[in-house]
Amino acid sequence: MEFDLENPFTSFEEHQSDTLLDLFAIEYDHMPSHNFMQYLKITDFYVSLRQEAVSLVLQIQFSCNFEPFISYLAVTYLDRFISRQEIPQRKPWVPRLLAVSCISRTAKMKNTHFPISKFQGDQELIFDAQTIHQMELLILDALNWRMRSITPFSFLYLSRKILH
Template structure:
């Protein structure tokens, strides 16, 4: 049964009547442990290295972004509950590969350890399977993660926009912003619903300024949203988008150089 990242309850008959309130009430169970957000620099460095590796695998194996988003969600949640020793890069890559393997299974996407042998990471399938069980246990088998994506539908519906094309455009741009945000560790402080709301607001601010105030008012009036937290998250996403725009400008400049230069800047973008 395929897992729907945009609608985590779609595959379950018993959840057909699931209310929006349950979605909001459950989202914290699919976030990293709050204590891990104040981790040491070395711990954050390990996370950064693991995320960078996952994104490089996505690039080399042409994986769909939803698979890597889910894998990174597993990675952050696992590493917030299980310490990984420094000086063991093979172990860090084993965790990252196992998260990718679990995510691909949830999304019913073909993926095998042999797909990444060219990355210089030779691991036996049995080792990956053992690590998968460790990850499953650490996450209490909560693998149908609640992400920002299902909240996009909810917040767009609150705005009561009539233009269907505008809705789809905002949703697509907001999804792109959410994917970009997975590289920013500060975003882990915010709930998926808050990230979704801010991504939509940022998309509207960029693509449809005339509708921005309408969308923001509808979101801030939602009983599940804290306006102060929303404002902080929105400012963070705006900072991220500014950095992204600067990187795009750099990439455009390098496009006049060699193809390898463009590849190198793309990999650097993924590591940020």
């Protein structure tokens, strides 16, 4: 069976009785750190960084005509990364590099072509492929290489299986 990022189980029949409980248990491992939301509330820098990065992720989604799952997963990676990694505050290019790198990593997970040059276009600061790749490696390292996140899309797949 082909790897399906949205469906974490390879065989529904094998896991039918415990699937929902397993999804909830696994989902917990792929969430931002416990104090992330409280940290966002008290730190204006992280709030604005996240807002800018999420806005860029959505711009990329619409300009590249990606399915919603890609932007959702990219934001999940972004949240998990900034909840575990200290971000330099005096570097205004960080949100853009994070957004591009999270989308790039997600596109690779979904075997979807991501035309980085198309998105960067006439921007003042253009990241080369090596810089994006290095940022992807930082993201992978911060997330302990656990990229097969449980998302609401996993539950949708499960509900479709149950209904049919």
